[in-house]
Amino acid sequence: MPTIAIPELYEFTDTVPYRPAISILLSLEQMSYAKERVKQSVKQATEEVEKHLLEHYPGEMVLLMTEKLRQLIESINYNSNKKSVALYLSPLFEKILYLDIPVNETTIVDESFDIRDIVSNKKQSKEYLVLHLSENEYRIYEGKGHSLRLILHNSASAHYASYKDILNEAAANNPGGAIAKELIWEHFLKHAANTLDILLNAYYLPVFVIGQTRAIDYFQRTTGHAASIVDFLCTLQDPAGNDAISEMLKPYISDWEKVRYTILKKQLGEAAENQKLTTGIKAVWQEASAHKGKLLIVEKNFIYPVEQTTGSIQMSPAARSYSSSSLVTNLVDDIIEKILEAGGDVEFVEDGYLEDYDRIALIQGY
Template structure:
C-alpha cells in the first residue's frame, strides 16, 4: 500500500461501504481459530446487510459475495497482526494485512474504516533501497525491518543494448564513450524510480559502486531525497543482507532528520506558530490549522468523545484499556487521521525525543 492508495481509500463511497477488521495470529496453534472468527464476521456482514432497509437485496448479495471471494484468496502464510477487508457498491473489494492488532468489528458507513491502515502506514519507517549494478538494478520497498523487492515500472531492470538505448532518445554528448550505455541505464532507472516515488514519497538509500552512484546523482539532479549510501556491489545480495547494511544508514538519516525537526519546532515557537502537548495540539488540528505534526512513535492515549463531539484526552497513566460509551481507543491516531484529512504533514520521532514538548508538537499554518 502506498500513499496514493491510502488517500483513495479514504474518500467517501456510496452507502454501504463495508469494513471488516479482525485481529489475526501469525503462528499455530493460535491461528487455527482465525478462519472460524472470519466466517463469523462474514455472517454478521450478511445479516446486517440483509436487515438494513437502505440496502437492496441484490446489492447486499453482491457485497457479501465479493468479500467471500476475497477471503478465499487469502494465504495464511501472509498473516500479520490484523486483517482488513473493504467492499463497496460497484464491485470494489480490497484486502490488507497490518502489522499491529486491530479491534474486531464490522462497519457499514459511507467511508471505509481506514484508521488502522493510517496508523500502520504512518507509524512505520518507510524508504526505498535502490541497488545499482551494470547488469541489473533492483528496487526494494523498505518498511521498518522488512524489505520486499519491487516488481513494477520495469524493476528489476536490465540494460538495453547501445543501439536500442539511443533510438528515440537524445544521446548524451559522450555517446561514443564506453560508459554511455551504463549512463543511459541509470537514466532509465532514475525515471522509473521517480514514477514510483511520485505516488509514495520516501527517502532513498543508494547501494552500488562509487561510479554508479555518481551517475545516479547526475541523473537524479536533487529530485529525490537520498537518505544515505552503501558502497559496493550488491547485485545478488538477499534481503536480510541488504537489511543489515541499510539499518545503520537509516538510523543515521533518522537521527539527522530528528535534529532538523527540533530546529523547525524551535523556529515555529519563535514565530508563535507552535503548540505542544495533546490538549493544545488537538483543537488546532481539528480546526485544520496543523502544518506539521510531530509525534513520538510510541505515543498512544485514550480519550472520550462528549455529546457535543469534543474529544477529551484521558490521562496516559490510566491503567489498561478504557471501555464505555464515547471511548476513543487512541486519540493520537485519531489526530493523525485528521491532520492527513487537512493535507498536513506527519513525522514520527523516537520515543523520548520530544520530552520537552510533552511527546507531541505542532507547527501551525497561521
Template sequence: MLKDELSIMQQKATRAPYVTIIVSFHETPPLDKKAALLLSEKAIREADEFLQKMYPKEATSLLESLRALLDDFDQHYDLTVEGLGFYVSPGYSRLVKFFFPVQKKVDIGDAFSMRELLYLEHYATKYMLVHLNEKSFHCYKGRLSSLEEINDGTFPWLFRDNYEYNQPARAGSYSGQAVVQGVEGDKSTNEANRLKTFYREADELLSAHLQDMPLVVVGPEKDISRFQEVSAHQKNIVATVKGNYSNVPQKELETRAWPVVRSWIDESQQSYMLQLMEEEWQHHAVDGMRDVWNAVNEGRGYRLIVEKDYTCPAFIDDKTGKLHLRSTKKPHQIIIDAVDEVLRLAVEKGGDIVFVNNGTLDNHGHISLITRY
C-alpha cells in the first residue's frame, strides 16, 4: 500500500461503516495455510458479530465482501506474508498483505485504521538487487518482498571467455555479454582479473538503473568480494546475501533477500531518533499524546515519531476538540485509538511519519513530534 494507493482508497471508500480487520500470522507456522485461513475466518466472524449489532442493514453485504477477499487469499496463498489487512466499506473492498509482524485488530467505525497501512509505506523503499556469479550478473528492481528482473538487452550481463586470440585483454561490446580475450598465463591470476573486468563492466552498466537507491548484493562469497573490490557503488551497498540462487525459483531469492532489506530499513529509521537528542532540535520537540495531539491539530507537525505498537485510548470533547486521556463528565466522543487518529491528522496536514521499535520512546511518552516551529 503506497501513498498513491492509499489516496485512491480514501477517494473510493466514501461511506461508513469502515471495517478494518488485521490478522496476524506471526506466531503461525509459516507453511500452515490451514491455520492462516482459520485465523482469518475467526476474525471475520468476530467482525460480523459487531456488524449485526451496530450496522444490521449493511452487515450482509459487508460480510460477503470480507469472505470474497478471504477466498481470493485462499486461491493466491503467499507463504511469505506475516499478516493480512481486510478493508471493507459499502461499495469498496481491499485485501492488503503485510510482510512484517502486525497485531490482531478488528475495528469498525467512521474511518479505516491507518497504522498498518502507514507502516507498510515505512517499508516501501525502492531498492536494487544484483545476483552475481562467475557466469552472469542479474539485476532486479525491488520493493517490499517483490523483485522484478531487468531484461533490457543489457541485463542480464553474461560472462564469456575467449582464448582464441593472442591479444591484450579488452572488454567486448555492450550486447548482453562480456567477452574477455587474453593470453593464457597464470591461470588463477588471469581468472581473477577476467572476473574483475566482468564485474567492473556490469557495475558501470548498473549506474543507469541504480542512481541513489540502496543496493543488495547476492552471490557466492568470493564473487561478492570481487565485485566490491571494483564497484563504484560501495556507498549504495546496504546488505549482502551469500549463496548461489541461479537455479532456484525467484520466490526463494525474494524470501532470502527481504529480511535483510527489512532489517536495513529498521536500522536506518532508528537514526531519526538521534534528532531528538541533538541540541538544535530540543526546542522543536513535543512529547506525549496530549501535547503531540495539540501540536498536530495546530498544523505544527513536521515529523511524527511513534512506537510501532503504541496504542492510547482517549476521549475528545465534542465542543472544544480537546483530548482527554480519561473520561470526563462533559459530552465526549470515544476514540478507540488516539494514535491512529493522530497518524491520520499528521498525514492530512502534510507531516512525515516515522515508526520506531517498541520501547525506543520510553522517555518521551511513546510518541514524539518534531514541530515546524
C-alpha cells in the first residue's frame, strides 16, 4: 500500500506511549435537563476512572489525572446545541470534541486513544418516517422501533377546499370529468411529496412509502428524495390502522442493518449523480480539510499509514502533537476527526463494500 508523507512527525516516533489515556463519551441530547444529567454521568465516569487508576497507577499519577479530568469537566459547554461530547486526556494533553451525532455513553481507560471509538459507540436508533398514500388522504407517521406516531394528516377534500381556485381552473381547461379528476388527484399527491420534502429537510430520516400501485407509481416519478426512501410498499388495499402498518414494516425493523446499508447505497448513488461525491484517500482528505464533507462512509478496517518524511499533505495539529497516545494514528483517522469536528457524520461499512470507491467516500451534502 502506498503511503503519504507528513513533515515533522519524525520527532514523535521514538516517544514512549504516555499512559493512562482516558476517553469519556457523554450524551447532551436532553437539553432541558442536560447539565444535571450529564453531571451525574460525569460523576459515575469519574468514579470509574479513579477506581481503575488506583488499581494500576501510583498515587502521583492518580492525583494528576483526576485534577486534569476535573478541569476538563468544568470546561464543558452545556449550551453547545450538540448531541454529545467526547472528553480525551492523558498526562500530556486534553481535548473536547462536541459532536452532532448521538452516542452511547462510555468510559475507556486505555493505553491509547482511538477516534474510531466515537463511531463504534454511535447510537443506531431505529427512527424513520412513513408516508401512507390513498385516494382520499395521506398520513405521515414518525416511527421509533415498532412504534408509530401520527404527525400529519391531510384529506383530499380539505386539500381541494384549500386549492379550489387553482383546481377549478385546471378542471375548466380540461372539461373531461376523468381528466379533471386525475389532475386534482395528482395535485394532491404532489402536495404530499412537497410536505415530505419539508420534513426531510428538517429531520433527515429514512422513509417508507405505502400505498396502492397507482399512487406509488406517481410518487416515484415526482419525489425529490429518492435517496431517503428505503422501499415503496404496494398494497391491494389500504392497511387499516397503525398495527397493520407496523406489521408491514416488521421485516425491515427487525433487520435494521440492511436498512442502513440500503440508505447508504442510495446516498452514494445520488451524490455521484449530483457530483457531490468524493472518493479515494487523498481526494477525501483534501475535501475534509476544507470542511466540505457532511457524511463520511469508510470500510471499518481501512487504515492508511503515514511515513515520517517530508511531503505535501499535513495531518491535523492533533496528529502532530498528541504523541503516540493520539486520537489520530493514520490518515483515515485524521479524516474521521476532521469530519466529526466540522459537525459531520461517519458510517463504518464492511470491508469490500466500497471496493468501487477506493474504500472511502465523502458526501458533500445531503
